[in-house]
Amino acid sequence: VWVGVPDPETHYVVPLNICGYGRDYVSRVRISTDASVPEGRGPTGTALREGRIVINPDTRTNPAVEPWREEMLRRGFLSSCAIPLRRDNRTVAILNIYSGVPHMFTEEELELLEEIQRDLSFALERIEKEKFMKMTNTAIEKGHEWVLITDEEGTILYANHVVEEISGYRREELVGKNPRIFKSGYHSREFYRGLWQTLRAGGTFHALFVNRKKNGEVFYLDQTIVPIPVGREGVRFVGLGKDVTSEKFLREELTRLKYLDVVTGLPNREGFLAGVELALQKDRDLSHVLFIIDVVDFTGINQVYGTTVGDRVLREIGTILKEALFKRDIVGRIGGDEFGVLARGVAEKEISSLTGKLLSALSGAFEVEGRTIRLSVNVGASLYPRDAESATELIEKAFLALAFAKREGENTCRFFSEEINSMVRGYFRMRDELEEALREDRFLFYFQPFYYADTRRVAGLEALIRLKDKSGRILTPREFIFTLERTGLIRDVEDRMLEKLREFILRHRRRVTVSFNVSPKSFRDERFVEKIREVSKGIGRFLVLEITERLLVENQNYAKNFLEEVRAAGVKVAIDDFGTGYSSLAYLESLPADILKIDMQFVHKIVENPKSLAIVETIIELARRLGMKTTAEGVET
Incomplete structure (x- = not known):
C-alpha cells in the first residue's frame, strides 16, 4: 500500500508513505497524471483525474497497466486498486492497494472501497480543520x-x-x-x-x-x-x-504638526492657507500682496550637495524672508521648493520696492556649511482685493503669475494683471489650436543634419518639431511648447511624432541615425518607455533619445532605470545641454548614456576664450574615457 500526491509542475505522482511487501516498487516506476502518455492512463492517473475508484482486476491481462506490468509481476502484484482521497470537493491524494491474488478487487468489494474512501477523506478534512483551528488559536494568543x-x-x-x-x-x-x-x-x-x-x-x-x-x-x-x-x-x-x-493623547500634538513644516519650522501649505484666510478676515479694508516664490533647480542642490545641505538652504531662505518682512507678515513653505508670503497692509506705491527687496534678498550667494550656494528664484504675485478676495483664489492667481515668470527666466517676478489675463486667454486659444492641429495632423519634423568632424560626412539628423498653423505659417516650439506641456497634449503629440519618425526611417532605403528630444512630462511617465519599445522594433539602432542633464539629476535612480530600458530597446541615449546644469562625474559614471552633447554656450566661445576651449577639450576626453561620443552644438561654419 502506498499514498501519493500529484505534482502540478511535473505531472507525476509523488509517493508520501509506503508500507507492506515490495516497497521498492514505487521507486522503480513512474506514474503520470497526464492522459496523453501511457504512464498517465493507468488506474492511479485515471483515478486522480476522474475522482473515482479504479480497479485493476488482473495484472497479467489488463492493458492499462502495461507500463508497469513487468515490475508488478516480479513482486507478485496480480491485482490492484486506486482510491482517490478528497478534501474540499477536490482530489488531493491517491491510495494504491496491491494484492497477490487476481480479481481481489471486484465490483462486489466496490462498496467497501468507497467506504474506505469516505472515511479517509473525512479524516483528511478533520485533520485540516484541526490544523486550521490550532493556527487560529495560536494567532489569537500570539x-x-x-x-x-x-x-x-x-x-x-x-x-x-x-x-x-x-x-x-x-x-x-x-x-x-x-x-x-x-x-x-x-x-x-x-x-x-x-x-x-x-x-x-x-x-x-x-x-x-x-x-x-x-x-x-x-x-x-x-x-x-x-x-x-x-x-x-x-x-x-x-x-x-x-x-x-x-x-x-498625541492628537493635540499631531494637530499642531499638521500645520507645520518640520524642516523650516514655518507653516506648511495648509497652515499658510489658514493663516492667510484669517488675516484677510481681520483686515478686510487693507490691501495685501501674496507672493509665491519658487527656488530654481532646488533639486539640483539636493543632488549635488545632499539633502542635509538642502534642508539648511530651505531654513536659510525662511530666515531671509522673515528678516526682509514685517512681523505682521505671514511666511510659509508651501511645497518642496516653494514659499508663500503674505505682505499685509501694503500700499500700491510700495509694491515695486517690496518686490525688489525680496528678489535682492533671495538672488545672492550665501554660505551653508562652508559651501557657497548661489540661488535663483521666480516669483508670482497677486493683490488683495484687486485680483481675489479669498486665500485660495489669491494663491491660485499667484501660481498662474509664477508660471509666466518662469518663462521669462530666472529672478523675475510677474503679477496677476489684465496683461496676464490676456495671456491666459491666449493660452486657451493656443490650447484649442493645438488640439485642432493634432486632429488635422499639422505637426511635422524639420531635420537638422549633424556631421562627423573629421570627414564632414553626415552622421545623422536631429528631428525638430514644428507646427503649421491654419495660414501655413511654420511655428517653432518656442511659440507652442509651453502650452503643449501644460495641457498634457505633449504625450499625444510625441506618440504621433514617434510614429512619423519610424515611418521616415523605414521609408529611406539608406538608413540614417535620427535623434529626438524627450519632454520632461514623458520622461516622468513610465508608459513612455512602452512607446519607445513599440516604435523602435527593428530600427532601434538608428534612434537616439536626447534628454537634458537637469532632468537626469532630478532623480538619478529613476533616470538610470528609464535609460536602461530605453537602451535595452536598442535606442542610444544622448545627454543634451551637458555642462549647463549641476554636472557631476558621479552620475556620469552610473547613468547609461552613449553621447554627450556639449552646450553651444561653450562651443561659441572656444575660439576667443581659452577657458571655454579647455572645458570642451576636457568634456571630449572625459567622454572618450567613458566610452561615449560627443556632439558639439551650435557649430555654424
Whole structure:
C-alpha cells in the first residue's frame, strides 16, 4: 500500500508513505497524471483525474497497466486498486492497494472501497480543520489585537492575553462576567442601544470605546464587534480591538504638526492657507500682496550637495524672508521648493520696492556649511482685493503669475494683471489650436543634419518639431511648447511624432541615425518607455533619445532605470545641454548614456576664450574615457 500526491509542475505522482511487501516498487516506476502518455492512463492517473475508484482486476491481462506490468509481476502484484482521497470537493491524494491474488478487487468489494474512501477523506478534512483551528488559536494568543468572545447574552466566554494586558484583569476574573465590567460611564444609553440593535440584526458594530481598567484608569479601544452564528448554540459576538490611548493623547500634538513644516519650522501649505484666510478676515479694508516664490533647480542642490545641505538652504531662505518682512507678515513653505508670503497692509506705491527687496534678498550667494550656494528664484504675485478676495483664489492667481515668470527666466517676478489675463486667454486659444492641429495632423519634423568632424560626412539628423498653423505659417516650439506641456497634449503629440519618425526611417532605403528630444512630462511617465519599445522594433539602432542633464539629476535612480530600458530597446541615449546644469562625474559614471552633447554656450566661445576651449577639450576626453561620443552644438561654419 502506498499514498501519493500529484505534482502540478511535473505531472507525476509523488509517493508520501509506503508500507507492506515490495516497497521498492514505487521507486522503480513512474506514474503520470497526464492522459496523453501511457504512464498517465493507468488506474492511479485515471483515478486522480476522474475522482473515482479504479480497479485493476488482473495484472497479467489488463492493458492499462502495461507500463508497469513487468515490475508488478516480479513482486507478485496480480491485482490492484486506486482510491482517490478528497478534501474540499477536490482530489488531493491517491491510495494504491496491491494484492497477490487476481480479481481481489471486484465490483462486489466496490462498496467497501468507497467506504474506505469516505472515511479517509473525512479524516483528511478533520485533520485540516484541526490544523486550521490550532493556527487560529495560536494567532489569537500570539497576536497584538484585543480579542473578546461573548455569547448572545453578552457573557464573556474567552479573553486573550492582550485583553489581560490592556485591562489589568486576569482571564479568570473576566470569563463568566459581562463586558460592562469595563464600563467607564462615558457612553450614553443610546450608544449601547444602537450597539445591541446592530448586532442582533446581524450587523457589524464599530466604534471607539472609552473603557476603564481594573485600576480605574481610562483607556481608548478602537473595537469592531462581529456576530458569528454557531448553529444550535446560537450566536457568538467576537470583539476585535486596538488600544489607541497613546494616539488619543498625541492628537493635540499631531494637530499642531499638521500645520507645520518640520524642516523650516514655518507653516506648511495648509497652515499658510489658514493663516492667510484669517488675516484677510481681520483686515478686510487693507490691501495685501501674496507672493509665491519658487527656488530654481532646488533639486539640483539636493543632488549635488545632499539633502542635509538642502534642508539648511530651505531654513536659510525662511530666515531671509522673515528678516526682509514685517512681523505682521505671514511666511510659509508651501511645497518642496516653494514659499508663500503674505505682505499685509501694503500700499500700491510700495509694491515695486517690496518686490525688489525680496528678489535682492533671495538672488545672492550665501554660505551653508562652508559651501557657497548661489540661488535663483521666480516669483508670482497677486493683490488683495484687486485680483481675489479669498486665500485660495489669491494663491491660485499667484501660481498662474509664477508660471509666466518662469518663462521669462530666472529672478523675475510677474503679477496677476489684465496683461496676464490676456495671456491666459491666449493660452486657451493656443490650447484649442493645438488640439485642432493634432486632429488635422499639422505637426511635422524639420531635420537638422549633424556631421562627423573629421570627414564632414553626415552622421545623422536631429528631428525638430514644428507646427503649421491654419495660414501655413511654420511655428517653432518656442511659440507652442509651453502650452503643449501644460495641457498634457505633449504625450499625444510625441506618440504621433514617434510614429512619423519610424515611418521616415523605414521609408529611406539608406538608413540614417535620427535623434529626438524627450519632454520632461514623458520622461516622468513610465508608459513612455512602452512607446519607445513599440516604435523602435527593428530600427532601434538608428534612434537616439536626447534628454537634458537637469532632468537626469532630478532623480538619478529613476533616470538610470528609464535609460536602461530605453537602451535595452536598442535606442542610444544622448545627454543634451551637458555642462549647463549641476554636472557631476558621479552620475556620469552610473547613468547609461552613449553621447554627450556639449552646450553651444561653450562651443561659441572656444575660439576667443581659452577657458571655454579647455572645458570642451576636457568634456571630449572625459567622454572618450567613458566610452561615449560627443556632439558639439551650435557649430555654424
